[in-house]
Amino acid sequence: MTTPTPPAEFLSDCAAFGLEFEPGEVERLARYLGLLLETNQTMNLTAVRDEAAAWKRHIFDSLTLIPFLADLPEGSRVIDVGSGGGLPGVPLAIALPALRFTLLEATGKKADFLRTVARTLPLANVQVVSDRAETLAHDRGARLGHGRSLGHREAYDAVVSRAVARLPTLLELTVPFAKAPGPATPAGTVLLIKGERAAEELAEAAGALHLLKAVHVNTVETPTGRVLVIEKGAATPRIYPRANGEPKRVPLGCPSKPGP
DSSP: OOOOOOOHHHHHHHHHHTOOOOTTHHHHHHHHHHHHHHHTTTSOOOSOOOHHHHIIIIIIHHHTTHHHHTTSOTTOEEEEETOTTTTTHHHHHHHOTTSEEEEEOSSHHHHHHHHHHHHHTTOTTEEEEOSOHHHHTTOOOOEETTEEOOOOTTOBSEEEEESSSOHHHHHHHHGGGBOOOBTTBOOOEEEEEEOTTHHHHHHHTHHHHHHHTEEEEEEEEETTEEEEEEEESSOOOTTOSOSTTHHHHSOTTSOOOOOO
């Protein structure tokens, strides 16, 4: 595997954005990108094949979520829904080793790639789960004696996702993972990287936000896109997410299209 050298533009973009790296982190980012681009020759992980473009459009774009996660307490749980080739989860896990990351990917071969990445780098703060969000988001953990094993529903301090689906669908697949607000528990935050149509998608998603009891609290423009910040106002109704494929087939809160 060839380890790509980070271009000067990437380093200057990071510096201008206020990102600072600990020793070895840029090297690990480079090793990850090398694995991604090498594996992409035989598996469809990304449409971006140029190294310089990948540093900006994949690595830097993922790292723009750091300001939203940097103040989380040590050991906080973050899930990357629809991780694919590991974006944004892997770059974030490299740069934020005190946080625990779950990379959720339904496609078995992609999940195997993510496990290879976590083992090769290595990333002790990464867990890979191969499952659908519609299924995993209903997992509250198994009963063990007087308590439960670690589950996934409403168990995460932050939920991240990038380039997975349009917002009405994506909200149903992500919001149920975020912690519900309680007397001693702050609400989990959902951070979604979107492009120039973020405002259009937000308008589409008004119904989904209402049904999921979630609130759009901010849209932050970054050098590579827009980060939508979503918080839970209350626990997610038990019926969400719906059965496998339903959130995409009939996006939540959107008027049904008339039949032929």
